[in-house]
Amino acid sequence: MIDKRVANLDEALAGLGDGMTIMFGGFGGAGLAIHLIKALAALPAKDLTVVSNSVRFLEDFGPALFEDKRIKHAVASAARSRGSVSGISEIQLADGTLTLDIAPQGSFAERIRAGGAGIPAFYTPTSVGTPVADGKEHREFNGRMCVLETALTSDFTLMRADKADRYGNLYFRGTQGNFGRDMAAASKCTVVEVREIVEGLLPQADIHVPGVFVKRIIQLPDVRGA
Amino acid sequence: MIDKRVANLDEALAGLGDGMTIMFGGFGGAGLAIHLIKALAALPAKDLTVVSNSVRFLEDFGPALFEDKRIKHAVASAARSRGSVSGISEIQLADGTLTLDIAPQGSFAERIRAGGAGIPAFYTPTSVGTPVADGKEHREFNGRMCVLETALTSDFTLMRADKADRYGNLYFRGTQGNFGRDMAAASKCTVVEVREIVEGLLPQADIHVPGVFVKRIIQLPDVRGA
């Protein structure tokens, strides 16, 4: 019997270790796995590479990851901390303890999709003519200059959905989906915290992510606004 | 007011002319725009390039397109007619009146997605080591040899869905979706025949294709099994 439910946060993150690459779903707080980020911050894992649209949310919910210098590299479209003074991630960016692959958000999303889809690289016109394209391979297609972007994959993906079933099928509320489906597909071990693990199996019309992309699910309450 | 409804098949195909590229949704009969294919076959348009997973369905419902030699080039993953004797498209393939870009189905689907997504080209391992890769640019990523595949776009896409609203939002039944969403996005003018144009607008959970990809919708009955 297929059963991807795990009993607790220890099981949810079992196997997560030094040097791994971890993706984080979420945009504007929707789809962000707050419980899993906090649990990750409580682990000793170090030398991590993180792939997250915004670095800020990791700093908000897992400050120990930065304080203990356990993140060595980040891939993100935004690496700006809250407020006008430097956050800890910005200090580490400045002093070189943290390196950054800053990506246009569309290239970021497409690189993740490519990672789950077995596409090792693709060309896109986005960023051509900007410093972000520096050092990237350029090539013209149909009169339009493009850069080569490579796929992103991960050892773990940590994300949140609204509902799941024992197959790992996921249902998103509102805009929870954002990077979730593609990060789930791009990862060796996708762990999803959900508001509800349903009895039985989700109806076809409600399945936004087929369970094949998900390894572990855990039911945990929404702690935002609490 | 946004209103993509058209009154008849003439309006549905208005502007479709010589030398154009046309995509056709459908797989196993689901999502196939039988009315629109028949209407296309009744037009004089010639020198057409067709993009269809299987050439057979065009031959079944629009034989005049082949009889009058109006299709010059096909992109497909299957170009085999029914039965064991040669169909008209196979005769034309053999005598050179019809040229063919035969594609693995996954590369076919991904090239169409790329066309709608502004990705001019991508690398895939599929077909490496086979005659289908002959003449294609090869390149290794992470130890795996790949070929470069280029995007497909079209002047028209003809497809079928179950329901639409005046915004052009589409709802698919069962497996009607297949290539539809991506062909809609890859085309300058996507025309969709549907069983029902709903009053008002489709609910968010039922929208499989955002209306932004659709130009014209027309309500026409399901004629299969009739």
Next chain:
Amino acid sequence: MSFKPLSRNQIAWRAAQDLQDGMVVNLGLGMPVLCANYCPEGREVLLQSENGVLGVGPVATKEEEDLDQTDAGSQLITLIPGASIFSSADSFAMIRGGHIDVTLLGGFEVAENGDLANWDADMPGKGPLIGGAMDLAEGAKEVRIMMQHTTRDGSARLLKACNYKLTAPACVNRIYTDLAVIDVTPEGFVVREILDGLSRDELQAKSGAALRYADDCGVLSAPDV
């Protein structure tokens, strides 16, 4: 002669008047999102948000607030009837694939060839934030910029060449400022509307590149919004 620069809301009002029935529009953070409040009655304008929404409605009231329904600026939003939700990758496929009619973005600087700089103002100690700007500037059919005509210290933002890092080259079609509406053309900046009471010399003095004027150059004005 005296003049009264447009307020942020008035700039948004002016930009919104150019949104036509049926357009698919992406509004950037800051001033651009204010345009949602000023779309002329009777026009159906579909707002896209790059986190994966087509058909963004008004910002949620306290009663409507749902933490799982946000726009790309992390505002809690409502949806209009006919709205759809999709993944970020699909959203940027929509943007990159040329399916957005207009994007309205904030800007730091625009060059007379249409170069846009709006993502990195070299703030000391602050990290970079690209977000969706590069994809929107590259992918949308039209790129329209909303910004103050000059910086706080009075320096020009309309320039011969941008000083800050580019968002995308040669992408801007139109600029709405508190002083003027300016098109970017093959001949450089062409003023379409100039604020009542502002002289052409004064506007030129606040600009870092030569301004031309449309033959039918009009008066920029906006209601008190």
Next chain:
Amino acid sequence: MSFKPLSRNQIAWRAAQDLQDGMVVNLGLGMPVLCANYCPEGREVLLQSENGVLGVGPVATKEEEDLDQTDAGSQLITLIPGASIFSSADSFAMIRGGHIDVTLLGGFEVAENGDLANWDADMPGKGPLIGGAMDLAEGAKEVRIMMQHTTRDGSARLLKACNYKLTAPACVNRIYTDLAVIDVTPEGFVVREILDGLSRDELQAKSGAALRYADDCGVLSAPDV
């Protein structure tokens, strides 16, 4: 000694016994789809169909038939509880991305290095048909082939090198025939099971490349299905 080759259904039964609980499996046209009838009780095997289904159920009965719900072989199908439907591009993303545990495919020829030829048998006057075979052969974690051990005229299908155009190089892991179960290993073909009553010499005579035998080589048998 006499022997009775397995029927098509028996080959399917045998192949189905190797499908484990929780596996995601794509079944090709022809013999492979018959495996769906013989999955051992108590194992949840999720069948993927490349037109965009995960969780294919039994072929529809007359009452269940729905022209809008097909598999990649154009059969009218049902769905199991927990099944999901997605686009063709997403389906091949699943396949190419390595998310399919096993694909069972028909074959014309398999070479001792694992090369597979199953899409173009050079039929005179007939056009090519690749379908999803190349993506499946390249993308699935394991590729298992089901075919008659020899052609109708008795020629070998297990070969040193394929004669027909390849589907994918060095991709095959296991072969089920009417006479044997054979693994493709770095040392070439290794027989895991041989039909009762068939001698090793006879099997070798029907094969176009050297056969080795597993130390624990067993007897191939199947119930009357």
